[in-house]
Amino acid sequence: MPSISNKGQSMPESPIRKLVPFAEAARKKGKKIYQLNIGQPDIETPKVALDAVKNNDIDVLSYSHSAGFESYRNKLAKYYDKNDIPVDAEDIIVTTGGSEALLFAMGSITDPGDEIIIPEPFYANYNGFANSSGVNILPIRATIKDNFALPPISEFEKLITNKTKAILICNPGNPTGYLYTREEIEQLAELALKHDLFIVADEVYREFTYDGVKHHSIMSIPGLEENAIMVDSVSKRYSMCGARIGCLVSKNKEVMTTAMKFAQARLSPPTFAQIAAEAALNTPDSYFEEVNEEYTQRRNLLVEGLENIPGVNVAKPKGAFYCIAELPVKNADDFAKWLLEEFEHENETVMVAPAAGFYSTPNTGMNQVRIAYVLKKENLTRALNILKIALEEYNK
Structure with a gap:
């Protein structure tokens, strides 16, 4: 059989996307997943951009x-x-x-x-x-x-x-x-x-x-x-x-x-x-002012919520819409899979990105996750509650 290249074999998996098969399986079981793993904003795309394509001849x-x-x-x-x-x-x-x-x-x-x-x-x-x-x-x-x-x-x-x-x-x-x-x-x-x-x-x-x-x-x-x-x-x-x-x-x-x-x-x-x-590029400055205000509120809600979960340590971001949180677990990768495969609270769970994949040094960030605060505040609040319950159950 022809062999795969060394480059291909050493190509790393995405810590953001590698858990997608587990999420798909969870959804097929009827679970609702709050996706904190990927930087896909739920903010609406500026209408001027969509109209430029829609109305093009x-x-x-x-x-x-x-x-x-x-x-x-x-x-x-x-x-x-x-x-x-x-x-x-x-x-x-x-x-x-x-x-x-x-x-x-x-x-x-x-x-x-x-x-x-x-x-x-x-x-x-x-x-x-x-x-x-x-x-x-x-x-x-x-x-x-x-x-x-x-x-x-x-x-x-x-x-x-x-x-x-x-x-x-x-x-x-x-x-x-x-x-x-x-x-x-x-x-x-x-x-x-x-x-x-x-x-x-x-x-x-x-x-x-x-x-x-x-x-x-x-x-x-x-x-x-x-x-x-x-x-x-x-x-x-x-x-x-x-x-x-x-x-x-x-x-x-x-x-x-x-x-x-x-x-x-x-x-x-x-x-x-x-x-x-x-x-x-014709988007008015007011768009960004509103978006930044929304993300500021989401960040504050997320950081405060994480700080109130026992054993969690979080760095407060000054930009973008991500944060790194240390969890009271030994292996965040195993925990992230468990959240999707085995855990549910009222038929809901959360999806996070294990942070080890954001390091180049081996065995680093093993108890950390990246969380993207790209969900509406009510969904973030629910996700934080689920995460708190999940950590309690996981560490029993």
């Missing part, structure tokens, strides 16, 4: 430019300028989701065997993207006791070798919800310039910041133009996860010329989704 659904619609890139540049990110349309390549932008970035700046330093826990798919690119991740631990703040720069410097090409951050963070301060971003910038490294910043949650704290983009740091690469997406910003539209942004011309080769190899991003994404 395209006769031929053709390819777009490999970099995406010029009109969309021009509008994106204006959007970024409004957010203190000075870029031009030629500094932007539209991609099929932020995932493709990350793959283009890794393909453009690394060779097999090169290294990227990433504070952990981090977005689980970074492991998969690195694996498929032949890149080694050097994790540096952020801790729940520090609310997952940036680890000391001295710890980053210890990891840098002649194989290190970049530092990758997610800001605000998935899965932690941590929002880097201006000082932390500037410290990373100084380190990148000192060692001639790239900083790749995944900034897809830019709009979701709380408590009056401002987001600081890596693209806004003077003098870092040749080192900064930004990944972005419409998925969360406009509750358009299914559109699969993102972008890669950099003022480094060599990076963008190289990334363009990858963009040409996959031909073009999807046409209808670009139409929706371009129209979404």
Whole structure:
């Protein structure tokens, strides 16, 4: 029998999606599941984006430019300028989701065997993207006791070798919800310039910041133009996860010329989704004000509810819509499966994402879960009550 590649065998499962078969089986048994495992907002997509597709009179659904619609890139540049990110349309390549932008970035700046330093826990798919690119991740631990703040720069410097090409951050963070301060971003910038490294910043949650704290983009740091690469997406910003539209942004011309080769190899991003994404840029600021207020209330409800469950420790997020919680269990993976396979309270249960899959260091985060507060407040309240009852029963 022909053999599977080593790369394929070592490709990690998604901690977010690997429990889906268990959830499907639970639903077939009639259980209602409160999904706290995946960042799929229940906020309505802006009507202007949906109408742009619904009312379109395209006769031929053709390819777009490999970099995406010029009109969309021009509008994106204006959007970024409004957010203190000075870029031009030629500094932007539209991609099929932020995932493709990350793959283009890794393909453009690394060779097999090169290294990227990433504070952990981090977005689980970074492991998969690195694996498929032949890149080694050097994790540096952020801790729940520090609310997952940036680890000391001295710890980053210890990891840098002649194989290190970049530092990758997610800001605000998935899965932690941590929002880097201006000082932390500037410290990373100084380190990148000192060692001639790239900083790749995944900034897809830019709009979701709380408590009056401002987001600081890596693209806004003077003098870092040749080192900064930004990944972005419409998925969360406009509750358009299914559109699969993102972008890669950099003022480094060599990076963008190289990334363009990858963009040409996959031909073009999807046409209808670009139409929706371009129209979404007309969404009024009031939309985000209302959404942020809703997420702030959900965050407060979730954090307070988790803190009231005996044995649970939780980091309070400043952005995005996730938090990491430590549970009074030895193995959160087993607990998450048990919730779906064996447990029910009044024929209902909850689904969480075991956090070990958000680490690169083996056997780390074994008692942690990532929780996405993307449900309405009444559903979050119910889910918290179920989780409390489940932990009591599991630990008997």
